[in-house]
Amino acid sequence: MNVQVKNGTQHIESLRDERVIYVGGKIVHDVTTDPAFRNSVKSSARLYDLQADPDYIVALTFKSPTSGGQVSRAWQIPKNYDETVTRRKALVTWAETHCGFMGRSPDHLASALSGQYVGMDRWEAYDPKFAKNFSDYFHYARDNDLFLTYVIINPQIDRSKEASEQQDEDVIMRVVDEDSEGLTVRGAKMMGTSSVMANEVFVANLQPLRPNEEKYAVSFAVPMNIKGLKILSRKSFEASAESEFDNPLSSRYDENDAVIYFDDVKVPWERVFVNQNVDMARGQFHDTPGHIYQNYQAQIRLMVKLKFLAGLAKKTAEIIGTIKLPPVQGMLGKLASDAAAVEAFVYGMEASGEEVNGAWIPNKHLLYSAQVFTQELYAGFVNSVRELAGGALIMLPSSVNDYSIEDAAKIIDKTQSASVGTPRDRVKFFKMAWDALGSEFASRHAHYEAFYAGAQFVTRGNSFRTYGWDSATDLVDQQLSSYTLEGSLSMNKKGV
DSSP: OOOOOOOHHHHHHHTOSOOOEEETTEEESOTTTOTTTHHHHHHHHHHHHHHHSTTTHHHHEEEOTTTOOEEEGGGOOOSSHHHHHHHHHHHHHHHHHHTTOOTTOHHHHHHHHHHHHHTHHHHHHHOHHHHHHHHHHHHHHHHTTOOEEEEOBOOOSOTTSOGGGOSSTTSBOEEEEEOSSEEEEEEEEBOOTTGGGOSEEEEOOOSOOOTTOGGGOEEEEEETTSTTEEEEEOOOHHHHOSOTTTOTTTTTOOOOOEEEEEEEEEEEGGGEEEESOHHHHHHHHHSSTHHHHHHHHHHHHHHHHHHHHHHHHHHHHHHHTOTTSHHHHHHHHHHHHHHHHHHHHHHHHHHTOEEETTEEEOOHHHHHHHHHHHHHHHHHHHHHHHHHHGGGGTSSOSOGGGGGSHHHHHHHHHHTOOSSSOHHHHHHHHHHHHHHHTSHHHHHHHHHHHHTTOOHHHHHHHHHHHSOHHHHHHHHHHHHTTOOHHHHHHHHHTTO
16 A cells, blocks of 8 residues: 555654753753653654554554545544444554553544544534634644644642632733734643653643633644743653663653643634633533543553553463462452453443444443543552562562673572573563553553543542433332332231
């Protein structure tokens, strides 16, 4: 199939744009070469190389309705259940390259914007001019197969106060000026996960705003290198990795998180989608399928991640020789059941979805139920795998360099014998297991899986609002109406 598809080389080149990133006491302008980011950038590029592989083009890409070019299936808006399954299989293939550890890979924002695009009637009802801006941008991002990130949460600051009540009014991003050219915004947003390797940032506000907080209620998209945009990275786990052998996951899949500060950034009108409107700031997520699509993608990714962790658990038991013990098999059976439950949630929300505006939308209550379930599941899942491993996770050589010392290498090989495989196979495996389960990188992932969709009261609230309570209470009322107090007394008098 001789077609042009965005590849990894093109993606890496697109990131050489002089963006401004602060990390480790220095300013980084080229993420493709800096030790804090370069390996993760290569991992993101591999996603594009995979879709450009002739063996995968059909499975991973589709023809854009606007440009006619082949782009990632993450941008595809499926018209029915079968197309939904085809798209999901493509997302699974991408997630399997990083085993679910890159939560904000390109398919996440592509999914979010695709869901919002399905709700164009809501955009039109808000304002036809801004609806056209959003539609044009969606086509532009899709046709160029952009890697997008988003910042849709305000800095935590003082949560006892609303956005408009903060002492420093420049801390939360807001509109500070408006003229014929566009809006000027100033302040911070978070969490810019994967911003270091994205082409552009989509800015919005998922948190509820009050009627007097219109200046915060904006939505737009700008390139990562726009004048005044500054990225404040958290600690780079990649930069701290001893080596690929010692830290095979954190050295390659640390997608990074960041605070993004808008230092009087000028946003052109054609890139503005919501302008100081509290209702539409909320509506672009919840009155369209946007919130459903973005979190559906997240569950697909997590499904793959749990499968990887289940594989770690089984190989752990095989390597240390406990696989035949009934209690161990019981623990593995529980992990397998939990992993399969998440997979069942994904398949179920697809099969019980519905058609909206010509698009197939996954069942939103099953989606929100899955989020409630997995928020509580992940920490326990990881802990169970750690319990199976015990001391094997920490009784490891300090570094791959220890093998360069002949005497140390002999001792390592003697003390790292395994039930299956060589001693060095065992060390290699448990180095990866520790990176997934116990390292600083792993701790970040435990926190991410607990909060990426919001606090538990948020996900439980979504579940509460979307459950079919009427049919549930109808069952109760049906039974209540099938007997009466008077009837029971009458039957008792007759001796029945």
